[in-house]
Amino acid sequence: MESKNSMENVFSKLGDLKQFFVFGQKIVPVIQKIIDFMSDVVPLLETVNNSIQDSTSKIPKASTQINSVTSANEIATSEILDIIDSMFVDLSTIKAGLEELKNDQNSEKIKTLNEVVEKIEMDSSRITISLQVQDITAQQLASVNHLIDSVQNKLSSLLFDLGKQQDRPIPTFDANTITEQDSDYAFSDGTFNENARYDRSTEKQELVDTLVLENTKTSQEEIDKLFAK
Amino acid sequence: MTPKKFLVVDDSTTMRRIVANSLKAIGYTDFVEAGDGREALTKLDTDTAINFIITDWNMPEVSGLELVRSIRSHDKYNKLPILMVTTRGLKEDILEALQAKVNNYVVKPFTPQILREKIDQILASI
Numbered sequence: 238m239e240s241k242n243s244m245e246n247v248f249s250k251l252g253d254l255k256q257f258f259v260f261g262q263k264i265v266p267v268i269q270k271i272i273d274f275m276s277d278v279v280p281l282l283e284t285v286n287n288s289i290q291d292s293t294s295k296i297p298k299a300s301t302q303i304n305s306v307t308s309a310n311e312i313a314t315s316e317i318l319d320i321i322d323s324m325f326v327d328l329s330t331i332k333a334g335l336e337e338l339k340n341d342q343n344s345e346k347i348k349t350l351n352e353v354v355e356k357i358e359m360d361s362s363r364i365t366i367s368l369q370v371q372d373i374t375a376q377q378l379a380s381v382n383h384l385i386d387s388v389q390n391k392l393s394s395l396l397f398d399l400g401k402q403q404d405r406p407i408p409t410f411d412a413n414t415i416t417e418q419d420s421d422y423a424f425s426d427g428t429f430n431e432n433a434r435y436d437r438s439t440e441k442q443e444l445v446d447t448l449v450l451e452n453t454k455t456s457q458e459e460i461d462k463l464f465a466k
Numbered sequence: 467m468t469p470k471k472f473l474v475v476d477d478s479t480t481m482r483r484i485v486a487n488s489l490k491a492i493g494y495t496d497f498v499e500a501g502d503g504r505e506a507l508t509k510l511d512t513d514t515a516i517n518f519i520i521t522d523w524n525m526p527e528v529s530g531l532e533l534v535r536s537i538r539s540h541d542k543y544n545k546l547p548i549l550m551v552t553t554r555g556l557k558e559d560i561l562e563a564l565q566a567k568v569n570n571y572v573v574k575p576f577t578p579q580i581l582r583e584k585i586d587q588i589l590a591s592i
Contacts, residue, residue: 314480318487362578365487369575372478373553376524428477428526433553441555441573442580448557449571452564453591 286399289392296389303382307375314371321361328354328361370435379429467547467589471513472497475506475521475533476551481574485520485551488578492585503528507536510543518585523552523563534566547588551576 332354339347472489474497476482482499489497498513500506502525510516519537523530530550537543547569552559555573563571569591570584 311478311480315483318480318483322487362491365484366575366577368480369484372476372481373574375478376553427529428524430524430553432556434555435575436555437575442576444555444557445560445571445573448560448564 286396290396293389293392293396296385296392300382300385300389303378303385307378310371310374314368317368318365321365324361325358328358373433373435376429376431376433380431380433383429383431467517467592469494469518469547469585469589470496471515471517473500473506473509473513473516473519473521474498475500475503475519475525475530477501477522477525481522481551485581488576488581489520491578492582494585502526503530503533503536506533510537510546517546518588519546519548521548521550523550523554523559531563531566534563534568538567545592547592549581549584549588551581 332351335347335350335354472494474482474485474489476485476499479501482501486497486499489495496515498509498516500509503521504527506519506521507528519533521530521533528536530552534548534550537546537548548567549570549572550563550568551572551574552563553574554560554563560571569588572580572584
């Protein structure tokens with residue numbers, strides 16, 4: 238009786254073993270597919286990794302170039318403002334000269350010339366107003382630089398995790414490479430408005446005026462309430 | 467009240483020149499400049515003739531808003547008129563500036579006429 242039980246036990250174990258081999262036969266092609274997939278994907282990951290490292294190395298240059306654009310724009314704007322200032326001085330001289338030349342015969346001509354001078358003055362003022370675009374675009378570029386810096390930090394961190402830093406040094410943004418002029422636009426938080434737009438419409442100023450008026454009214458009401466007590 | 471001397475605060479040299487030129491265009495010729503809020507506070511301490519401030523918002527070191535709050539919390543300067551000139555035109559920005567007690571607010575780009583209008587409004591209200 239005991240030997241019968243033992244045999245049944247052996248047959249049960251053999252059944253389990255058979256099932257294991259049947260399962261093995263089924264799983265082997267799947268494992269093979271995983272191995273094939275891994276051999277395909279590893280070179281791809283290597284390419285992605287190299288690409289990230291390559292992009293990361295280019296980011297500091299992009300940042301420096303954006304700062305150079307901002308500096309160049311500021312220099313050019315300053316030169317234009319110098320010329321406009323000089324034009325205003327010249328126009329004052331012309332106006333004074335015209336006033337001295339004025340007599341009964343040429344008063345109409347002088348009046349016309351004065352109007353031309355005034356038009357040039359107005360146009361110069363309009364150029365000055367348009368030059369505010371330099372400050373606005375500088376803030377937009379600072380915002381882009383801030384974004385680039387964030388991407389650079391993320392990529393550097395990713396490369397660090399991938400262990401790639403052991404093979405080649407990861408280029409990082411070096412504040413020392415920024416010139417003194419560039420440093421005016423170094424992209425720390427709060428030094429720029431990411432929503433800065435060159436918008437000549439009066440919409441925003443109208444909103445300001447409404448809110449200022451409401452604020453003044455509220456303040457006056459508060460004062461009135463205070464004195465009514 | 468007549469403004470004796472303006473303090474123009476902006477980190478952009480271009481904008482400081484444009485504000486200064488606009489002030490000249492509307493008849494105000496006496497002004498000093500500062501590149502950020504910290505420098506502005508130093509100028510206020512050393513130049514007692516300053517009695518009107520025109521400030522930008524986004525600046526390094528001490529921002530325009532921090533400058534306004536600092537001035538408003540200072541016994542000696544808290545009555546000084548302050549006009550904020552900035553690119554920030556969102557409602558929440560404007561309300562934040564008004565809450566900090568700026569006297570008026572101008573959104574860039576501005577014209578000398580707008581600057582004059584706001585200065586006149588401030589002068590009439592104090």
